[in-house]
Amino acid sequence: MREIIFATGNEGKMREIRDILKGLTLGGEPVAVHSMKEAGIDVPIKEDGKSFAENARIKARAVAAASQKAIVLADDSGLEIDALNKEPGIYSARYLGEDTSYHEKNNNLLTRLALVPDEKRTARFVCAIACVLPDGRCFTQEATIEGRIGYEEKGENGFGYDPIFMVPDYGRSTAELSEEEKNRISHRGKALRAVRERLEELSL
Numbered sequence: 438m439r440e441i442i443f444a445t446g447n448e449g450k451m452r453e454i455r456d457i458l459k460g461l462t463l464g465g466e467p468v469a470v471h472s473m474k475e476a477g478i479d480v481p482i483k484e485d486g487k488s489f490a491e492n493a494r495i496k497a498r499a500v501a502a503a504s505q506k507a508i509v510l511a512d513d514s515g516l517e518i519d520a521l522n523k524e525p526g527i528y529s530a531r532y533l534g535e536d537t538s539y540h541e542k543n544n545n546l547l548t549r550l551a552l553v554p555d556e557k558r559t560a561r562f563v564c565a566i567a568c569v570l571p572d573g574r575c576f577t578q579e580a581t582i583e584g585r586i587g588y589e590e591k592g593e594n595g596f597g598y599d600p601i602f603m604v605p606d607y608g609r610s611t612a613e614l615s616e617e618e619k620n621r622i623s624h625r626g627k628a629l630r631a632v633r634e635r636l637e638e639l640s641l
């Protein structure tokens with residue numbers, strides 16, 4: 438049995454990654470996917486990188502250093518709004534302070550965009566996933582979902598900035614999509630599926 442540790446404490450992310458890595462075998466062996474907590478790892482991580490990819494690598498390397506012979510994955514993600522110079526970007530979780538509700542964060546962004554016309558409200562969610570292999574090799578995979586910032590919060594599903602992120606092809610916000618619909622098109626879903634393909638191509 439091979440082990441993959443995902444460097445997160447977020448249960449929603451664990452559900453998604455377990456679903457996408459279901460049935461993965463490496464070198465003919467089945468793979469067990471564990472969270473940091475399940476793997477008994479608790480290391481302080483300082484996310485002081487300058488990009489999503491750099492932050493994902495920092496997290497993955499810190500957890501890999503504390504694990505034994507596991508494959509370690511870590512992700513970093515956020516929202517880039519073009520009219521705001523790609524804010525909140527890598528500071529998405531910390532925007533207006535970690536403890537500020539997303540209702541407040543979302544409404545603050547809507548206010549800042551009040552005079553911005555539809556065609557200039559383009560935005561994307563970005564996800565970078567870093568993978569550290571047992572021999573120390575590391576690769577990073579990035580993916581995005583393009584959309585536009587709406588005019589009010591819509592929908593109850595998802596989390597974070599989902600209620601203001603409109604997906605043009607669906608005419609709905611990502612908070613109005615089911616978990617399954619969102620995973621199919623989301624930045625994290627796309628990046629995770631690409632990581633799975635890369636792991637399957639490696640001889641481990």
Ligand code: IMP
Nearest residue numbers: 512513514515516529530596597598599
């Ligand atoms: P992370 O867990 O450090 O990657 O933090 C990413 C932050 O970006 C989250 O706290 C959210 O604010 C935002 N974010 C990333 N992905 C999504 C998404 O799929 N929907 C809504 N917000 C997201």
